[in-house]
Amino acid sequence: MTHQAVSLIVIFASIQAMATAVEPAARRLTLAEYRDKMKAGWIGQMVGVGWGGPTEFRYCGRIVPPEVMPQWKPEMVNQFHQDDLYVEMTFLRTLEVHGLNASIRQAGIDFANSGYELWHANRQGRVNLRRRIAPPDSGHPRFNPHADDIDYQIEADFSGLVAPALPNSVIELGEKFGRLMNYGDGVYGGQFVGGMYAEAFFETDPLKLVQAGLACIPAQSQYAETIRDVIAWYREDPNDWERTWQKVMDKYHKNPSYRRFSCKTDDDFNIDAKINGAFIVMGMLFGKGDFDQTVIISTRCGLDSDCNPSNAAGVLFTTVGFAKLPDRFTSAVDQNGVFSHTEYNFPKLIAACEKVTREVVIRAGGRIEKNAGGEEVFVIPVRPAKPGKVEQCWEPGPIAESRFASEEMAKITAQPE
Numbered sequence: 418m419t420h421q422a423v424s425l426i427v428i429f430a431s432i433q434a435m436a437t438a439v440e441p442a443a444r445r446l447t448l449a450e451y452r453d454k455m456k457a458g459w460i461g462q463m464v465g466v467g468w469g470g471p472t473e474f475r476y477c478g479r480i481v482p483p484e485v486m487p488q489w490k491p492e493m494v495n496q497f498h499q500d501d502l503y504v505e506m507t508f509l510r511t512l513e514v515h516g517l518n519a520s521i522r523q524a525g526i527d528f529a530n531s532g533y534e535l536w537h538a539n540r541q542g543r544v545n546l547r548r549r550i551a552p553p554d555s556g557h558p559r560f561n562p563h564a565d566d567i568d569y570q571i572e573a574d575f576s577g578l579v580a581p582a583l584p585n586s587v588i589e590l591g592e593k594f595g596r597l598m599n600y601g602d603g604v605y606g607g608q609f610v611g612g613m614y615a616e617a618f619f620e621t622d623p624l625k626l627v628q629a630g631l632a633c634i635p636a637q638s639q640y641a642e643t644i645r646d647v648i649a650w651y652r653e654d655p656n657d658w659e660r661t662w663q664k665v666m667d668k669y670h671k672n673p674s675y676r677r678f679s680c681k682t683d684d685d686f687n688i689d690a691k692i693n694g695a696f697i698v699m700g701m702l703f704g705k706g707d708f709d710q711t712v713i714i715s716t717r718c719g720l721d722s723d724c725n726p727s728n729a730a731g732v733l734f735t736t737v738g739f740a741k742l743p744d745r746f747t748s749a750v751d752q753n754g755v756f757s758h759t760e761y762n763f764p765k766l767i768a769a770c771e772k773v774t775r776e777v778v779i780r781a782g783g784r785i786e787k788n789a790g791g792e793e794v795f796v797i798p799v800r801p802a803k804p805g806k807v808e809q810c811w812e813p814g815p816i817a818e819s820r821f822a823s824e825e826m827a828k829i830t831a832q833p834e
Contacts, residue, residue, distance in 0.1 A: 452771065491744075510527065512579070528597050542561055556599045558811075576594070582797045612634075
């Protein structure tokens with residue numbers, strides 16, 4: 418071999434090495450794997466809300482007794498009339514119809530035109546929208562006394578299910594949809610939940626999933642403090658969830674410093690995002706990956722005891738995938754049942770998520786390619802989460818002075834409340 422030939426080989430090898438060095442880290446997820454896990458995420462939500470539903474807000478300030486915990490029956494999965502599910506489908510529909518470039522104002526118009534009954538932050542946010550107060554002011558504490566409530570937290574599952582391993586897309590979606598009705602910890606709760614879902618496509622360890630969600634919200638927020646506390650208390654005694662429950666109640670329920678913007682009806686009622694987020698995490702950590710225990714613990718913590726197990730089970734089921742779920746959770750699913758006030762039955766819901774996810778991956782700098790077997794593969798860039806600046810409802814920043822123009826109000830056909 419000539420000296421010139423050797424030199425060319427060395428140069429070529431160096432170029433290849435440089436190309437490899439600058440190739441950004443990426444995760445790969447086949448379309449089939451994505452569909453399987455995303456479907457499981459929706460089933461988990463349906464299971465959690467169906468199983469915990471009979472206990473919702475019946476046990477405030479106390480643990481649900483074990484003998485009161487409902488027994489699971491396969492037909493309980495068919496939750497087509499639950500606001501825990503159909504509200505977030507309004508947001509999914511905005512993305513499906515208008516694309517990722519849909520503005521927060523378009524999201525507000527679509528939410529204002531929803532026809533279902535609402536409560537707390539959701540209801541006040543929609544009232545504001547129908548009265549011309551455009552987002553993000555519709556969720557600002559000046560106009561929404563429920564801005565720290567649980568609402569976006571229970572509706573954010575979709576954001577992680579359409580953003581596999583893309584925490585910054587989750588954060589961005591939270592800024593668009595969470596601010597229709599929430600602010601501060603109320604928004605962070607949804608970004609936290611969405612961040613766990615996003616990571617669940619590649620991670621199975623409950624603690625790592627919780628840490629992934631935590632990375633999506635400002636570390637200085639009370640919400641982040643809550644989650645860090647639950648992690649620490651779990652590590653102190655990973656086999657006694659009731660001991661951690663009592664610590665959560667003492668600090669985040671009884672201490673007014675952590676209820677500075679809570680919706681107050683009586684001392685025991687607490688729909689603040691933080692404490693209910695703690696109960697999601699308790700189900701995940703103390704459940705240790707067990708389907709039943711994850712739901713049962715999140716439910717038995719009380720308060721919003723159908724929403725919390727719905728979030729926890731949705732994340733856990735995503736890690737496993739639809740094909741590996743026990744038959745008791747999938748055998749009775751009504752494929753033709755239509756979710757209230759939506760365009761979706763289960764197959765249409767899955768198709769809508771896939772359509773949006775393709776756009777999310779490309780928008781985030783990823784790509785869709787085919788592997789040697791001809792399967793489509795999402796190539797997803799690995800980038801650290803970049804949470805927004807910290808905001809808290811009791812010390813809010815200025816309003817945006819955001820109002821719908823007359824031509825926008827003409828698109829809101831629902832009557833003002």
